[in-house]
Amino acid sequence: MGLLKKLFLISKNTESNKSTPIEKNTITDTQQFINTDETNPNPFPIIRYNNLEDLFNNIHSCSSKQYSVTERERSFVDSFIKRLSEEHIPCECLLSRLSNGELVVYYKTLEIGRFKFNGSRNYLVVYARDRRQYESKTDKFYLFKMNYWIDYIKYGFEHNYF
Numbered sequence: 001m002g003l004l005k006k007l008f009l010i011s012k013n014t015e016s017n018k019s020t021p022i023e024k025n026t027i028t029d030t031q032q033f034i035n036t037d038e039t040n041p042n043p044f045p046i047i048r049y050n051n052l053e054d055l056f057n058n059i060h061s062c063s064s065k066q067y068s069v070t071e072r073e074r075s076f077v078d079s080f081i082k083r084l085s086e087e088h089i090p091c092e093c094l095l096s097r098l099s100n101g102e103l104v105v106y107y108k109t110l111e112i113g114r115f116k117f118n119g120s121r122n123y124l125v126v127y128a129r130d131r132r133q134y135e136s137k138t139d140k141f142y143l144f145k146m147n148y149w150i151d152y153i154k155y156g157f158e159h160n161y162f
Contacts, residue, residue, distance in 0.1 A: 050091040051081070059097050063098065075139075076142065093106060101118050111127070113152075124145055
């Protein structure tokens with residue numbers, strides 16, 4: 001079984017952890033997170049966003065360290081949203097900031113990649129047949145590699161993983 005299929009199966013299994021709203025289109029404070037319990041002080045949100053401003057205004061953070069959003073990060077995510085639109089894929093994304101400043105990009109319940117464009121170390125992580133990390137490349141190169149994220153999402157739709 002290929003790595004893409006394994007990653008999608010793992011992601012598919014985590015969907016059962018989601019809470020469902022009591023009433024249609026109504027989400028309570030406890031329902032907007034998965035894995036909410038006494039042992040998990042930082043639950044993960046299930047709400048996904050479909051535009052640039054909402055994505056950056058609602059970055060999930062796993063750390064108390066605060067990072068400001070760089071123009072390069074904003075531009076990269078904006079390009080990603082435009083690519084989704086060009087491919088007629090609805091944008092249902094979430095950004096999560098790690099303690100090292102890295103942004104993790106989720107599509108629905110699937111982690112599709114990571115990038116870090118602040119600080120001295122810049123890189124993009126792509127999940128395709130395997131996990132690849134590209135460091136210190138040009139923006140044009142990173143935008144080209146974003147196509148792998150799109151292909152990864154399409155693979156999920158083709159195999160009914162979403």
